Amino acid sequence: MSTEENKDTVSESKKENSAQAFDIKEFLGRAWDAKYWIILSILVCCGYMYYRYKREAPVYTSNAELMFLFPNSGSSQGSATLAALRDLGTTTMPGDINMFNEMEIFHSPTLMTNVVKRLNLNTTYTTDGFGYKHDLYGKSPVIANFLDLPGESSASFCIRKSGEGHIIASNFVLNGQAMQSAPLRIPLNTVVESPIGKISISPTTNFTQFPEVLYINRFTVESMAESMSASIQTASKDNISSIMILSYSDVNATRANDVVNALIDAYTDSWVEEKSRSAVN
Secondary structure, eight states: OOOHHHHHHHHHHHHHHHHEEEEEEHHHHHHHHHHHHHHHHHHHHHHHHHHHHHHSOEEEEEEEEEOOOOOOOOOOOHHHHHHHHHHHOOOOSSSSSSSSHHHHTTOOOOHHHHHHHHTTEEEEEEEEOOEEEOOOOOOEEEEEEEEEEEEOOOOEEEEEEOOOEEEEEEEEETEEEOOOOOOOEEEETOEEEEETTTEEEEEEEGGGGGOOOOOEEEOHHOOOOOOTTEEEEEEEESSSSSSEEEEEESHHHHHHHHHHHHHHHHHHHHHHHHHHHHOOO
């Protein structure tokens, strides 16, 4: 092959590579021609993400720091465990009581059951939000009293405001089974017989802010305590102190704070009771 033929081959190869190369000007030109479709696509994507965001209930987290005052002497199985951990170099926590055992107490069903009973958390009040149920803990316009519903039973119904001093109750459900019943017109502060037993509805200071429909759910204390325990987080602040960080997450900020405070109170009461029992023994 001659030199001229080689030059022609190289020249054609360069032309092909140049043709295959990315032309930024051509790309920008095409993008500009389709600018309205690109803008529309961006707006649709942003709108969809905002819609998904607004449909999810916000979650609030309440935190508290607790310092455990452990004795400097004593003997227990927890002490042996803690000593073994120290030998392994996994912790340098002072004291003879295993703080990790104390942290686990905050996850115990017994402690959370105490909290649910203290705050009456097994009865919830919600209304329609944007794609989710808006929780009205601490802001409910009424308080529902289930006078003869067994503790192992659950029930629900919804109410609407009807004139002055009355509400309309409907959609009664007992233990997951819908009850056939016409809507009931119930006077406030009056005990009435309903498909789920005797109930009474008492107004609160928020009665003037009654929503279009209010959903009332009564759960068993045990099921509510088990569900809420999953939202508790405990962690040691560091490896050289006896400070624990307690966290609780909830869709209602007020309830999150109340639960954390009630957990601490319930733990303190349990600790004092145990110490008193030990002193008596």
